[in-house]
Amino acid sequence: MVDVRDVHRTYGSGPAAVHALSAVSLTVAPGELVALVGRSGSGKTTLLNVVGGLDRPDAGTVHVAGTEVTALDDDGLVRLRRDVVAYVFQTFGLIPVLSAAENVGVPLRLRGLPVADREHRVQLLLELVGLGAQAAQRPGEMSGGQQQRVAIARALAGSPRLLIADEPTGQLDSETGLAVMALIRAVVESEGMTAIVSTHDPVMVALADRVVHVADGRLVDA
Amino acid sequence: MRQQLVLLARRGLAQARLLAAVLAVVVAGTVVLGTCVLLLTTGADRAREAHLRQTPAGDLAAEVAIGEVPVDARGAVDAATGVLTDALGPLPATVSTWASSTVRGFGTGANGRPQLAYLAGISDLPARAELLTGRWPAASGGPGPLEGVLPARAAELLGVGPGAELTLAAGESAPGTAVTVLVVGTYAPHLADPAWQRDLLGGAGYTAALDFGVWRTSTRPAYGPLLVDSAALLAQPGGLDQVRVVAHPDLTGASAADLDAAAAGLDAARTALPEALTGQDATSRVDAPLARTLAAVRTQQGVTGSAVLVVALVGLALAGTALGLSARLLTGRRTAEAALLTARGAGRRQLAGRAAAEAGALAVLATALAVPLSALLFRGLTSLPRPAAAGVTGPLAVTWPLVAAVAGGAVALTAVLVAPALGPVAGGAAVRRSRRGVVARSGVDLLLAGVAALVLLQLRAHPGASADAVDPLLVAAPVLGLLAAAVLALRVLPLLQAGAERWARRSRGLVGSLAAWEVARRPHATGAALLLVLATAAATFATGYADTWSTSQVSQAAARVGADVTVPATVPAPLTQGDAVAAVLGGTVSPATERPVSLGSLSATGTLPPTTRLVAVDTSVADDLLVGDLPDGGRWSALTAGLGAPGRAPGVPLVVPDTGPAVTVTGTGADGVLGVRPVLVVQDAQGARSTLTGAELPLDGTTHPVVLRDAADATPGPGTRLTVVGVDLQLSLRDPSAVDPAAARGVAVSVQLQLAGGPPDGTAATWTARPPLGSSPGLLDRAGVDLTAGAQDTTFAVRGQVSPAGLLVEQAQLLLTAYPPPPAVPVLLTADLAAAIDARPGDGITLGVGARTVPGRVAGVTPWLPGAPGEPGVLADVEVLARALETTGDLDPLVDSWWATGVADPATAAGRLADAGLPGAVTRAGVAAQLRDGPLRVGLPVVLWLLTAAAVGLALTGTAVHVAAVLESRSVEVARLQGMGVPRRSVAAAVVLEHASVTSVAVLLGAVVGAVAGRVLAPLMTVSETGGVPVPAPVAQWPWPTESVLVAGLLLGCAAVVVPVAGTLVRRAATVHLRLGDAA
Incomplete structure (x- = not known):
């Protein structure tokens, strides 16, 4: 599903250059939940950005679902993010003026789904994440856990084949984080999607199919 | 303290663009204020000086007329001179005298009829007349004859010239002995000099029929004046009819205080003069055209000053609104900083102090920029063609009032930035309206509606302006009205927002929905909308008001002149004068009668006004002749239909x-x-x-x-x-x-x-x-x-x-x-006159014209009298009036003036008439130009241009600040949308659509508010040059082309601001915030 080959990414130049990724290669099989583990600044987020097409590597190639991401132009990357990849942000990434249902409906509006179908699927997704009763609430009126669950529902709305989550429990308490982790595990299994999750959370690590350690921009064996 | 300043400086550098925009708003507001102050001070001084330069010398004089001249005429003149020079105080004055003798017997003419003649002594004679032959009379104190010069007309008719001796007899009306005059020359008076109006014959030199006798019941030929040395005439023992002492002050460089002192002095001279002439047994009066001129100047400057203050207040209100918006944006931008400082123990006072320090720095900077900019803008405005033609252009002016006003305005405006720091630290943006807020807003709405209604009622109840000073009602009305209407108009927004919500819910797409949600749920949109509504309303109101005012001046000029051109008929008028006027002017020419009329009521009741004016013209060509707008587009021919004769008299x-x-x-x-x-x-x-x-x-x-x-x-x-x-x-x-x-x-x-x-x-x-x-x-x-x-x-x-x-x-x-005696002269009464005497159509009325009385009949009511708007008067047909008077045996000429319309190139008509030797004409175009573009008047259109430009500038600046700040605060959100696969152009389109919709609605609402304010307020705010209600009543104008260009310009300007800012920020959001790690 994901094939990363000899990727390099350096920020800055000269003595101040930071080698965020150095000769990183990684393969993730379809339906696999991979946990990226490493200290802050180790290169986890950069690797996720490169895989998701949010950043371009200096060298190397990235393939996602058979598409060479590193060769896509801006429109191709937009299509990739719209049809193949979905993100879950550490800070939830919800649009504050939209309700939970409207946030979840954004990817469906992008696809031009009929209104009735859209509302039906939004309701299904919110019930899937346990927020059917909070559909009309706005992010500011929900807890962090609820917001992250809305974010996951929104990520799932477009039926992506790859879910990228950057420390999705980073701002949640342990109990809520566990619930979110369990939800991601559940949707990966139920929707048959692939997921790459960066995390410090040992619970998440325990729920992953595979754990990849990142240190100083390189993948290391545990 | 130093650390605080360093922190402030660093924060300022970090937020330099936003602060620069805020500074721009403060500078714009203070420049408007500073320019208005210059218009009120330096501009007013220049306007007054230019007006006084252009005022005829006769209107700047002060005169003492002494009748029943005592034997010691010289002493009386000296006393009057003292009174006048004392009254004029610091103004240096040139004093002249004009003494006229009583009319004396002057032998008999060729037909044996007794003749009359009189003397005059003019101290500044060479300036008043041209010597044609011989020399001017020399001073004479000896026993011999007085030297004198004869009018050329009299010399021709008498057949005498230099060297002749003429004897004026003593008589009942000329006590003393006979006077012998040695003719030493002949002269022609400068008839354009209004001073000759003092002369018994108006400078004609001869009349075939001077009313004579105690009761003026007989007529005799009369010659004069024989001009003799002024001092010699004053030294004559008795025989003087009247002496006028005239002072012409030099007003060059006179300050407002000097002029006020002179006006007060002239007022006091009315009581000082009789005291100065005590024991002289003379009658005397002070006539001070200068005082009237200065009073008119004060009134006109008060009227214009009111408009300037209106603009200053509206400009400040606009700038305050823009700054209020900026303050909220700054506060939003600094929410995290404030929360951190509060968490670290900073009190509200410390936060306010920090904000005040920043505001103070901005105020200083704004003052430093606004003072020279105001001076430059003032110079630019006064150098525009119309003000320049009015003579109000001058050098750059940086004055203390300017500096003080700009500094005060800057402090007041930047204080708006401090206000948010005095409140609690703001949390997230409130996105739902509370019930309490709705109730509070409803109360405010009611209050504003009440204020707007009160303003309107006050203006309707007190039409016109106060006579002597800036009128507070005129100043406050538009500001309060516009603010109230703008805020009330914003109440339409929630309805539109609710509609946008409903539409977004039903929509399949994303772009429009995103824009609709943002419009509906972002509270900051209201602040930006208020600024745009107010700015658009101010600009469109100013444009409409300028057009209403300008149109009213044209209309007033038309009513005041009555036709395109009026030419006073000379007295007596030569037989061919009408043909000469027609030959020069072309178009439709009518003789006109303009004179006082005494009314006697046959059947009407009520009180007659003290003075009533009669205007009679050829009503058979009313539509071609009379100008001036009648109410509701009425036609003069319809109004005067019942006045005319069936046709000209067959002859x-x-x-x-x-x-x-x-x-x-x-x-x-x-x-x-x-x-x-x-x-x-x-x-x-x-x-x-x-x-x-x-x-x-x-x-x-x-x-x-x-x-x-x-x-x-x-x-x-x-x-x-x-x-x-x-x-x-x-x-x-x-x-x-x-x-x-x-x-x-x-x-x-x-x-x-x-x-x-x-x-x-x-x-x-x-x-x-x-x-x-x-x-x-x-x-x-x-x-x-x-x-x-x-x-x-x-x-x-x-x-x-x-x-x-x-x-x-x-x-x-x-x-x-060839016609039967008309049973009555049908007349139109002016509406106020008809109301005063309670006259109705069909009522009989007598018209006293000169010494004759003719019966009249009220045919209807005219809203105003052509040629004398605002005066109670009577309009009649000149042919019918002539027939009525002729049947009484009165054959005196009825022609007082010539009215012409359809004149080719009326602007040069006066010059062409002068070239043809015809008396000075009054043109509608000239009067309109004076009313619109005179030095004391041109300030109003200038300041309305300023308001329009300031409103547009502040609207665009405020919009730019708003858009930039809002989009910057939403850059993460924009990045998230792109992260979800929303194309960049769709995000940009949503942002542009959001702002375009708010902008369009706000601009259109503002245009509606401006139009309503223009329709309701502008006619009430348009006053005559004397501060009264104009006649005809002003009609609200809405210049569609100009207003359309203005609104389109505002929309395009806002688009020009929004589109590039949105594009830049969307692109930057993609590159800066799209990465997951930065999204936090």
Whole structure:
């Protein structure tokens, strides 16, 4: 599903250059939940950005679902993010003026789904994440856990084949984080999607199919 | 402290763009304020100076008139001079005197009639007249004759020149001894000099008929003035009729305080003068045109000052609104910082102090920028063509009032930035409206609606401006009205927002929905919308008001002049003056009567106003002649339909032949004892009546040629073509001793009057002969007339029976006319006059014109009187009025002026008339230009241009600040949308659509508010130059092309601001915030 080959990414130049990724290669099989583990600044987020097409590597190639991401132009990357990849942000990434249902409906509006179908699927997704009763609430009126669950529902709305989550429990308490982790595990299994999750959370690590350690921009064996 | 300043400086650098935009708003607001202050101070001084420079010298003079001149005339003049110079205080003045003697006997003329003459002494004689022959009179204190100069006209008629000695007799009205004058020259008066209006004959030099006697019941030929040395005349013992002492102050560089002191001094002179002349046994009065001029200047400057203050207040309100918006954006941007500082223990006072320090720095910077910018803008505005033509342009002006106003304005405006720091630290944006907020807003709405209604009621209740100073009502009304209306108009937004929500919910797409949600749920949109609504309303209101005001000035000018051009008729008017005016001007020319009329009510009731004006013109060409807008687009022809005669009076042509007499008289009556003086009433091509008077001729059966003279004592030249519409045969006794006073029998009289010219243009049967109305009964009976028309001439054969005994008492008149006596003169009364006397159509009314009274009938009401708007008056048809007066025997010329419309190039008409030797004309275009673009008036359109420009500038600046700040705060959100696969162009489109919709709605709402304010407030705020209600009433204007361009310009300007800012921020959001790690 994901094939990363000899990727390099350096920020800055000269003595101040930071080698965020150095000769990183990684393969993730379809339906696999991979946990990226490493200290802050180790290169986890950069690797996720490169895989998701949010950043371009200096060298190397990235393939996602058979598409060479590193060769896509801006429109191709937009299509990739719209049809193949979905993100879950550490800070939830919800649009504050939209309700939970409207946030979840954004990817469906992008696809031009009929209104009735859209509302039906939004309701299904919110019930899937346990927020059917909070559909009309706005992010500011929900807890962090609820917001992250809305974010996951929104990520799932477009039926992506790859879910990228950057420390999705980073701002949640342990109990809520566990619930979110369990939800991601559940949707990966139920929707048959692939997921790459960066995390410090040992619970998440325990729920992953595979754990990849990142240190100083390189993948290391545990 | 130092650390605080360093922190402030660093934060300022980090937020430099936003602070620069805030600074721009403060500078814009203070520049408007500073420019207004300059307009109110330096501009007002320049306008006053320019106005006084352009004011005729006569209107800047102060005069003392002394009647019943005492023996010590010199002493009285010195006392009056002292009073005037004291009154004028610091203004240096040139004082001149004009002394006139009583009218004295001056021998007899060629026909044996006694003649009159009078003297005058003018201290600045060479400036008032041109010496034609000889020299000016020298001072004379000896026993010999006085030296004097004769008017050229008098010299010609008397057949005398330099070297001749003329003796003016002593008499009942000229006490003292006879005066002998040695003629040393002849002169021609400068008739354009209004000073000659003081002269008994207006500078004409001669009149054939000066009203004379205690009761002014007889007339005699009169000559004068014989100009003698002023000092010598004052030294004459008695015999002076009047002395005028005239002071002309030098107003160059006079300050407002000097002028106020002079005005007060002249006021006080009214009481000081009688005290100064105590013991002189003279009557005296002070006439101070200067004081009236200065009062008018004060009033006009007060009116213009009100408008300038309006603009200053609206400009400050706009800037305050823009800054309020900026303050909220700054606060939003600094929420995290404030929360952190609060968490670290910073109190509200510390936060406010930090904000105040920043505001103070901005105020200093803004003042430093706004002072020179205001001076430059003021110079630029006053250098525009219209102000420059008015003479208010001047050098750059940086004054203390400017600096103080700008600094004060900057502090006041930047204080708006401090206000948010005084409140609690803001949390996240409130996105739902609370019920309490809705209730509070409803209360505010009611309050604002009440304020707007109160403003309107006050303006309606107190039309016009206060006379002497800036009118607070005029100043406050538009600001309060616009603010209230703008805030109330914003209440439409929630309805639109609710609609946008509903639409977004039903929509399939994302772009429109995103825009709709943002519009509906972002509270900051309201602040930006308020600014745009207010700015658009101010700009469109200013544009509409300027057009309403300008149109009203044109309309007032039209009403004041009455036609395109009016030309005063000279007195006496030459026979050919109407033709000369028509030849120069072209178009439709009508004689006009403009004079006071005394009214007597036959059936109406009520109180008559003290002065009533009569205007009579040729109403058969009313639509072509009269200008000025009637209410509701009415036509003058419809209004004056019932005033006119069926047509011009049918007449008999009179053509003066190259040789031989134009008129001959043959008649019999009492064996030659009776004589007849024929007076022809002739009409020129313009319909103007005048008279040609012949000498008295004996009715002895012999045919006598008649030498005709017009009112100016000129004989019509060969080829002159006129129409005789009336004949007055004045019968008198040539030898009273041949008549027995006791004889009661009448004698038959027969007169044949033969006129050279073609056949009459009407039927002979329409001519009738009758004595004038009110003639003594029995004096003339059995009158009749027959007309015999030949190919080359027309003969009137008149018969009647006259009482010779009656002729011992008074002469008999026999009027021949081609029309019956009009039963009454139909007139239109001005609305206020009709209301004052409670007159209704059909009511009878008497019109006292001169010494005659004619019956009138109220035909209707006119909203105002052409040529005299705002005055109570009577409008009549000049032909009907002439007929009515003629049937009373009054043949005096009715022409006071000539009115012309349809004039080719009226702007140069006055010059062309002057070139043709015709008296000074008044043009509608000239009066309109003076009302619109005069030095004291042009400030108003200038300041309205300023308001329009300031409103547009502040709207665009505020929009730029708002868009930039909002988009910057939403950059993460924009990045997230792109992270979800929303194309960049779709995100940009959503952002642009969001702002475009808010902008469009706000601009359109503002235009509606501006239009409503313009329609309701502008006519009430438009006042006349005297601060009164204009006549005709102003009509609200909405210049669609200009307003459309303005609104489109605002929309395009906002688009020009929003689109690039949105594009830049969307692109930057993609590159900066799209990465997951930064999204936090």
